[in-house]
Amino acid sequence: MDFTFLSRWSPQLLSVLRIITALLFFAHGSAKLFGFPFVEALQGVPIGSIYGIGGIIEIIAGILLVIGLFSRLVAFIVSGEMAIAYFHTHAPQGFHPILNGGESAILFCFIFLYIAAAGPGPWSVDATRGKA
Known part of the structure; x- marks a missing residue:
């Protein structure tokens, strides 16, 4: 079966990949800093610790x-x-x-590396600013 017809959706699917991955990434930060969603192992993370700083990065980066x-x-x-x-x-x-x-850390690492190289896709503030 020929799936080349799907290639016309590649730019939009790049945007979907970025958005869904960012939402999942944001959830890691919010679990560490705000306790939501509740993950027992991430409760009480000191804000100045490496995990707390990671949580801050995950919140800000997730939103952006x-x-x-x-x-x-x-x-x-x-x-x-x-x-x-x-x-x-x-x-x-x-x-x-x-x-x-460590599967999620590896997947996040390489998905974000791909987005850094490929750009955000057409559904982004960067694309509307001409900076994609």
Whole structure:
């Protein structure tokens, strides 16, 4: 079956990928800082700790990426944050991501790296400003 007809939707699907990934990323920050959604392991994160600072970055970056503002720069920064998160938190617990809980950090890292390279897509503030 030929799926090349789907290629006309590639730009819009890039925007959808950015928006959904940013919403999921935002949820990690809001769980750390606001306790919503409730994740027991993320409760009581001190704001000045590496996890608290990560939560602040995740909230701000999540908002900016949802609306698509400064998308390439923000995506590049949080791609690096997720690489650091993986090697700091997950890798010391074992080699395999499925065993050390690091799958989401790796996926976030590479999705954000892709967005940094590909841009935010047409449904973004950056695109309306001509900065995509």
